[in-house]
Amino acid sequence: MPEPLVRLRGIAKLYDGVEAVAPLDLDIAAGEFVVLLGPSGSGKTTILSMLGGFTEPSAGAIMIGGRDVTGLTPARRPTATVFQDYALFPHMSVRANVAFGLAMRKVAAHERRRRADEVLHLVGLEGLGDRGVHQLSGGQRQRVALARAIAVEPQLLLLDEPLGALDLALRRQMQEELVRIQKRLGTTFVHVTHDQEEAMTIADRIVLLNRGRIEDVGPPARVYLRPASLFAATFMGESNVIAGRVLSAAEGAAEGAARVETPFGPMTVSGRAVAGDTVTLCLRPEQLRLARLGADDIRLGQARVTALSFQGAHLRVHAVAPGADLLLRLPADAGVAVGATIEVFARPADLVMLAR
Amino acid sequence: MRARDLPAALYLLIAAVFIFLPVAVLVLFSFQEGMLPVPPFKGPSLHWYQVMLGDRRLLAALGNSVLVGVLSSLAATALGFLAAYGLARRRPRWQGAARFALMAPLTVSYLIIGMGLLITFNDLGLGRSLLSVGIGHVVINLPLAFAIVYSQLGEHQANVERAAQDLGASDLQAVLLVTVPMLWPTLLAAFFIAFTLSWDEFVIAFLLSRFDVTLPVVIWSLLRTGLNPELNAAGTFVFAISIALFLAVEFLIRRGRRNA
Numbered sequence: 164m165p166e167p168l169v170r171l172r173g174i175a176k177l178y179d180g181v182e183a184v185a186p187l188d189l190d191i192a193a194g195e196f197v198v199l200l201g202p203s204g205s206g207k208t209t210i211l212s213m214l215g216g217f218t219e220p221s222a223g224a225i226m227i228g229g230r231d232v233t234g235l236t237p238a239r240r241p242t243a244t245v246f247q248d249y250a251l252f253p254h255m256s257v258r259a260n261v262a263f264g265l266a267m268r269k270v271a272a273h274e275r276r277r278r279a280d281e282v283l284h285l286v287g288l289e290g291l292g293d294r295g296v297h298q299l300s301g302g303q304r305q306r307v308a309l310a311r312a313i314a315v316e317p318q319l320l321l322l323d324e325p326l327g328a329l330d331l332a333l334r335r336q337m338q339e340e341l342v343r344i345q346k347r348l349g350t351t352f353v354h355v356t357h358d359q360e361e362a363m364t365i366a367d368r369i370v371l372l373n374r375g376r377i378e379d380v381g382p383p384a385r386v387y388l389r390p391a392s393l394f395a396a397t398f399m400g401e402s403n404v405i406a407g408r409v410l411s412a413a414e415g416a417a418e419g420a421a422r423v424e425t426p427f428g429p430m431t432v433s434g435r436a437v438a439g440d441t442v443t444l445c446l447r448p449e450q451l452r453l454a455r456l457g458a459d460d461i462r463l464g465q466a467r468v469t470a471l472s473f474q475g476a477h478l479r480v481h482a483v484a485p486g487a488d489l490l491l492r493l494p495a496d497a498g499v500a501v502g503a504t505i506e507v508f509a510r511p512a513d514l515v516m517l518a519r
Numbered sequence: 520m521r522a523r524d525l526p527a528a529l530y531l532l533i534a535a536v537f538i539f540l541p542v543a544v545l546v547l548f549s550f551q552e553g554m555l556p557v558p559p560f561k562g563p564s565l566h567w568y569q570v571m572l573g574d575r576r577l578l579a580a581l582g583n584s585v586l587v588g589v590l591s592s593l594a595a596t597a598l599g600f601l602a603a604y605g606l607a608r609r610r611p612r613w614q615g616a617a618r619f620a621l622m623a624p625l626t627v628s629y630l631i632i633g634m635g636l637l638i639t640f641n642d643l644g645l646g647r648s649l650l651s652v653g654i655g656h657v658v659i660n661l662p663l664a665f666a667i668v669y670s671q672l673g674e675h676q677a678n679v680e681r682a683a684q685d686l687g688a689s690d691l692q693a694v695l696l697v698t699v700p701m702l703w704p705t706l707l708a709a710f711f712i713a714f715t716l717s718w719d720e721f722v723i724a725f726l727l728s729r730f731d732v733t734l735p736v737v738i739w740s741l742l743r744t745g746l747n748p749e750l751n752a753a754g755t756f757v758f759a760i761s762i763a764l765f766l767a768v769e770f771l772i773r774r775g776r777r778n779a
Contacts, residue, residue, distance in 0.1 A: 217681060237685040244685050250678040254700040263696075267687035315686055 166229065168193040168351050169214070169319060174223035176209050176375075183209045184375045186222060193318075196345050196352045200362040201372035202398070207355045208323060210372075214353060215244045215321050228318055238267075243312035244321040247328075249304050251296045257283070257307050258292035264315035282310045285344060302333045309341075313348065320345075322354040326361065338364045359399050363387065371395050388447075393517050396445040403451065403489055405444040407516075409436040421516065426486025427463045434516040443517045448479070448492035450513040453505055461514075463489075463507040471501050482507070542758065549751035567752040577753055580737035584718060587649055587733055591656035592713035596706055598657070599664025604698065607672035608680075618669075625662045632658055633726035640727070647729040655723035660713035667709040671702055704771045711771070715764045719757055 167190035176184040184206040191197050199207040212218035213225065216237035225233045232240050243264070252260050262270075262279040270278070283289055286306040296304065305325060312320055322341075326334045342365050345352045356362055362369050363383040371379040371386060371394075378398075379391040390396040393404070407423040412435070421436040422429055425444060436442060455462070466482035466489055473495065480491040480499060489507060499505055550563035571577055602621055606614050624632065636655050640646060679701060683693040699706070721735040728736060738753055 215685065217685075237681070238687045238689070242685070244682070246678050246682055248675055248678055250675070250682040252679060252683070252697055252701065254703065263683065263688075264686035267692065311682075311686070 167191055168195075168228060169353075170224075170226040171210075171214075172224045172226070174210070174213060174220050174225060176206070176213065176218065177221040182375050184213075184220075187375075187377055189370060189377070189380070191319075191351060191353065193351055194349050196342065196354070196365060196367040197370060198362040198366035198368070199353065199355045199370050199372060200357070200359060200366075200398075201378075202357055204374070205357075205372040206375035207357075207372050209375075211244075211321050211323055211353060211355045214319065215242050216240045217244075241318035242321055243315050243317035243319075244323065245308045245312045245325045247323045247325065249308040249325075251304060251307055251311070253296055255296065256292065257288065257294050257296060257299070260296060260307055261292075261310045261314050263311065268315070279310075279314060282314045285313070285347070286310045287340070302329055302337070305329065305337065309344070313344070313350070316350075318351065320350050320352050322352060324355050324357070326356070334361070335364075341365055363399075371398065373398070388513075389515055390445065390517070393443055393445070393519070396515065396517065401448055401490055403446045403448065403487075405446070405487060406519075407442050407444050409438050409440045409442055411438050412436045423516065427461075427484070430461055430514065431511060432514045432516045433512070436516060436518075441519050443519050445515040445517060446509055446513060448490045449477075450509055451489060451491045452508045453493065453497065453499075455508050457510060459511055460508045461511055463509060465504055466507050468499055468501050468503045468505060471499065545751050546755045546758070548748055549755040551748040551751070553748075555746060555748070567748040568756075570749045571752045571756070574749065576737055577734070580732055580734045583649055583731050584734040587653045587656060587724075588714045588717040591653040591717050592660060592710050594653075595657045595660035595664045595713045596668075596710045599661050599666075599709060600668045600699075600702070600706060602661075602665050603669035603672055604694070607669060608677065621665050622662045624658055629659065629720070629722040633723040636723070637726050647727050649728065649731045649733075651727040652724050652733060655727050656713075656717040656720060659720070659723065660716055663716070664709040664713055667712070668702065668705055671705045676701065704774050708768045708771045711764045711768045715761050715768075718764070719761060 169189075169191035171187065171189040173186045173188065174184065175182070175186040189210075199210055201207045209218060213220050214227075216232070216235055216239075220233065223233075224231055227241055237244075252263065255263070258276065258279045261282055262275040265275045265278060280289070280292055283292055286309055288303060288306050288310065291299070291303070296307065299307065305328075308325065309322075326337050329337060338361055341352070341354070354365065366383055368381060369379070369383055369386050370377060373394050379386050379395040381391075386395060387399050390399060390402075396402040397404070405425050405427065407425040407430075410422040410424050410429060412421045413419065419435040420431060420433050421438075421442075423432050423436075423442060423444065430444070432444060451463070452460075464484055464486070466484035468480055468482050470481040472479045476495065478491075478493045478495055478497055478499070480493055480497075482489045482491060482505060484507065491507070493499065547560060549567060550565070552561035552564045552566065602617075605611075606617055611617065633655060636651065636658065637647070640651050645651060676698070680693050680698055683697040684690070688696060719735055720733075721739060724733045725736050725739065732740075734753070734757060738750060738757070741747070741750055741753075
């Protein structure tokens, strides 16, 4: 792996003795689109703020491009921030907003103008340079904030919940545009959000945070399908959580395997475990099926449907089994009704075993 | 209008008459034709405005009032802005105490402030002059200017300043290129409110001035020689300027709100 662009080493933040961010390490590669995901109070915004130089870490060091920037002011870091409330300059035109960073770098006026218009074109605001900021819609302001940060060609672009104030349709559109712009520029993006769908849509890599600690780091599919912790399994979409106890553990292949006693009977699950440990098994709602598809499928048994809601592309189904309550996501034409008895199966490969 | 609203409407009308009748009478008799500003009304005539504009004492006082008002309001607004910016952004540990100390003069009567300054200036050998009056007006207007600017320095404005610094602006550049222009309507409003208060302030101006006096002091000394429609004209003029400034402040505040 080449030298990462950003290295966080033991970075931590205390507010009045309370740990907002526990000492953590994180590397970010050049050109990567990283999303810091977590609920409010998870420390994601604090980490972004420490990267940008607005918050001084209580401990640890921040390296960007091989240079220690821990003690540098925001102005002297190779970063630019897109603020949650956009923080546009209300008394300036759109073009003057975008060109502000260039003016601070003493770029000549005609060159500033040319580059500002170029960036405005990139974010889809061509021709609006002479408008006042207050004449723009929320979505347009968001684009100006992005353009203003991009214009100074930062090595690292920091985005603090930039899409939070937009309606759903606009948010989806901006997510795609952010990815398009990021791939086109090749700039490293660090994006903060509490929306796990947004994180999965745009991220190359998700850093999942909870209470100032990293719960999981990885590509969206890996974090979703093989979550590293119970928090990751439940925060990244819904999960069926099944309590279990390890009967025996096999130190076989690289992955390891274990025989686990559950309310649905004993199951063989891949992963490392110690006999006698209590564990949690997780299954996504869409991983539960009504029919046996493969020879090694596990039969979880019968369950009675207690509630059902139609969600367009699929049905969300609550069912009660002798072992536990189950949540299923079935095709819209699955043909189940409230009160019906269904038989539930799962693939062993989908089971995720987590320590408790 | 429903019947049960009638008492409320009547009450409002009486209150309005109580407040505005004296002003209306003052304005009306400034257009009096005769020698006395009492009924019956004869006119209208601009005669007394002509007299007023030919009155050197009044004109000199008018000039003094404008001078004191503009300079003291500029000083109060500038100092108020710096105090508000420093407290809101640096957040010193003693911020609460500083805020209290800055606002405290609001609770002291003008008479006490005027007497205190008079004694102090005498001790310092500065004596009474337009400068003393101006300093007195800075004392009474600084808390207002501070409060007005401080209320507009919220988290959003702080983020806008952070954005400027993030893009490479020094602290001074951020203040000059972003904070001050962003707060322009607020600063103008603070200036105009300070000017309005200085414009018709009497007690401090009376205590601290000597040969050069401001308009309210001249009007007061003219009043001692008896009623005269010229005074009505001067009063109407002072009132009209105050109203114009008040409207300017309203306009600025509305515009500031729209841009926020």
